[in-house]
Amino acid sequence: MSGRHETDLVPSPGGWDAPAGARPGWNWAPPFHGMQPAPERMPWWVRIWYRLPLVDRYAHEWMWFHGGFLVLPADHPFQGRNAPDEYEALTGISKAEYERRCVESARAAFAPDDNRPITDAVVALEGDGDGTELVVRFRIAGHPGRTFGDRIPLWPSPHPDDYEGAPEWAEILPSLLRAAIEDPAHLAGEADANGVTWI
Numbered sequence: 001m002s003g004r005h006e007t008d009l010v011p012s013p014g015g016w017d018a019p020a021g022a023r024p025g026w027n028w029a030p031p032f033h034g035m036q037p038a039p040e041r042m043p044w045w046v047r048i049w050y051r052l053p054l055v056d057r058y059a060h061e062w063m064w065f066h067g068g069f070l071v072l073p074a075d076h077p078f079q080g081r082n083a084p085d086e087y088e089a090l091t092g093i094s095k096a097e098y099e100r101r102c103v104e105s106a107r108a109a110f111a112p113d114d115n116r117p118i119t120d121a122v123v124a125l126e127g128d129g130d131g132t133e134l135v136v137r138f139r140i141a142g143h144p145g146r147t148f149g150d151r152i153p154l155w156p157s158p159h160p161d162d163y164e165g166a167p168e169w170a171e172i173l174p175s176l177l178r179a180a181i182e183d184p185a186h187l188a189g190e191a192d193a194n195g196v197t198w199i
Contacts, residue, residue: 008072008073008076008078009036009070009071009072010070010071010072010073011038011041011067011068011069011070011071012024012025012035012063012064012065012067012068012069012070012071013064013065013071014030014071014072014073014074015073015074015075016030016071016074018064023057023060023061024061024064024065025060025061025062025063025064025068025069026056026057026060026061026064027057029071030071030072030074030079031079032078032079032158033071033072033078033079034071035069035070035071036069036070036071037063037068037069038067038068038069038070039063039068041067041068042063042066042068046059046062046063046066046068049062050063050068077159077161078158078159078161078162078165079159080158080159081156081157081158082156082157082158082159082160082165083130083155083156084098084130084155084157086156087157087160087165090159090160091160093160093167095132095155097167098154098157098167099125099132099134099154099167101167101168101170102134102154102167102169102170103123103124103125103134103170105167105168105169105170105171106123106134106136106170106171106173107123108171109170109171109172109173109174110123110136110138110173110174116174116178117140117141117142117178117181118138118139118140118141118174118177118178118181119138119139119140119141120138120139121136121137121138121174122136122137122138123135123136123173125154126151130155130156131153131155132153132154132155133151133152133153133154134151134152134154134170134173135149135150135151135152136149136150136152136173136177137149137196138177140181140187143187146191146197147191147195147196147197148181148187148196148197148198148199149196149197149198149199150177150180150198150199151198152173177199180199181199186199187199
């Protein structure tokens with residue numbers, strides 16, 4: 001959870017309702033911004049319970065309902081998503097300008113780096129209207145002859161005051177992809193007709 005949100009955090013459940021069958025705090029968290037454990041807010045016996053194998057899942061759920069996590073409230077503006085016209089009304093940034101800046105930020109972030117396993121990255125926009133995606137095709141050191149790709153929908157966009165809602169969020173794409181390719185399962189798919197394996 002980004003530091004810029006911390007002043008807006010409230011104790012769980014914060015107006016959130018978990019889906020039926022989920023264990024909030026254990027196998028479910030609020031979408032987009034998740035939750036931050038706050039065991040220091042809990043009685044001593046819960047802090048012990050929280051660390052015990054097998055029963056920890058029940059402690060997490062109990063903590064969720066008793067303010068043991070910090071969350072952005074369900075009605076916080078950062079929880080919303082904005083269509084292009086809504087984003088422009090909030091920021092004055094048109095759809096075309098937002099998309100152009102996303103591409104520029106991503107291309108700059110993928111500049112050659114000898115220490116990076118991702119090479120030959122090509123960043124482009126594909127699709128149109130609200131279906132526009134930021135698409136990255138790239139190679140990975142140690143996987144000769146293979147091309148990989150990822151697609152990131154640009155719309156609806158997070159709130160513009162949230163870091164992920166500024167076009168410059170695209171500068172973190174190399175870090176996100178580096179994390180994704182550490183899981184061999186993401187690289188095991190079949191290539192499409194154009195020879196791209198989508199992760």
